[in-house]
Amino acid sequence: MKAISIQTYGDPSGMQVIEAPEPEPGPGQLLIATEAIGVGGVDAVIRRGTIGSIGFPAGLVPGSEVAGKVIAVGDPADAAWIGRGVWAFTGLGGGYAERAVAGLDDVTALPDGLSPVDAVTIGSSGPVAHFGLAHVHFTRGESVLVRGAAGSIGIMAVQMTALGGAREIAVTTSSPERGKLLRELGATVVLDRAGQGDVTSGFDVIVDIVGGADLPVFLERLADNGRMVSLGVVGGYPPADFGSALLRSFRRSLSYATMSLDTVPVVERNRVRARNLASAATGELRAVVHDVLPLDEAADAHHRMDAGEVFGRIVLTA
Ligand SMILES: NC(=O)c1ccc[n+]([C@@H]2O[C@H](COP(=O)([O-])OP(=O)(O)OC[C@H]3O[C@@H](n4cnc5c(N)ncnc54)[C@H](OP(=O)(O)O)[C@@H]3O)[C@@H](O)[C@H]2O)c1
Structure with missing residues (x-):
């Protein structure tokens, strides 16, 4: 699968398009075919190496927020998830890719009428x-x-x-x-x-x-x-x-x-997220998308973030 990896921390040009092995869903995890990937301020902080001293490895696939369709589950997750549209938190990495995995606690079903692009704009x-x-x-x-x-x-x-x-x-x-x-x-x-x-x-x-x-x-x-x-x-x-x-x-x-x-109990976090996504589906909350770019252009998205050009959020599509 196609993914973006940080070969060198610092400038966005250190991000490269790579061919990576498809991830396998672990126990209780869902495998998601990503359709939209949120490009967040925290991704830029990690890529700049500002907190690199914590020990992120070279080759990290960044990205913490994706939306797409569930294509496989790891036991004991319910196979009924397969085919459903979801928003998912993938941790501090793994999101800038055509496939991503997330645990059940970090997944919220998309309400009818909400696009994956809008979901990753407001999900976190x-x-x-x-x-x-x-x-x-x-x-x-x-x-x-x-x-x-x-x-x-x-x-x-x-x-x-x-x-x-x-x-x-x-x-x-x-x-x-x-x-x-x-x-x-x-x-x-x-x-x-x-x-x-x-x-x-x-x-x-x-x-x-x-x-x-x-x-x-x-x-x-x-x-x-x-x-x-x-x-x-x-x-x-x-x-x-x-x-x-x-x-x-x-x-x-x-x-x-x-x-x-991180300190909010997971049940509360997910309840509020589901409510926010439902409010965006009805138009009560507006998801402000600055631009939508293909996954290959992740480095360009980061250049634009670093230049202070972004109002709202840039979203990548896989
Ligand atoms: N608390 C949590 O649980 C949590 C979760 C996720 C992320 N975060 C944190 O949230 C932050 C990213 O949030 P975000 O994506 O909403 O922010 P953002 O888009 O990165 O920045 C928000 C705005 O701040 C202004 N700004 C940028 N640099 C500035 C400066 N040096 N002085 C004054 N204003 C400046 C810019 O607007 P103008 O140019 O219009 O001034 C910018 O659009 C990161 O620090 C991330 O670690 C926190």
């Missing part, structure tokens, strides 16, 4: 945004800032807070064009990356996908009893002493949290 980002907002107890009527709103997680957070009755939804983004698209999804205030723009009061909730040197500045933008949750660090880690921004504002009772989907 929807639950991340949902549980991020739940983690900081977002409540109807509150004001929210989504920092780094132009990615797949931010786009979900904007839509979910709009559906959840936020009083105000501010976003940070790098261009007025993106700001306009985010307004169409529910944003009410558009700020630049530094948080400058037409907003006068603090935020009850900040959903942060950026991190980086400015994180303490944004902590100071919380209203009394405000809560910030970090869901990603696309701008790098914050300064080591970022927590002093909270202590300087001790009398305002601010809170800071992180939320990783």
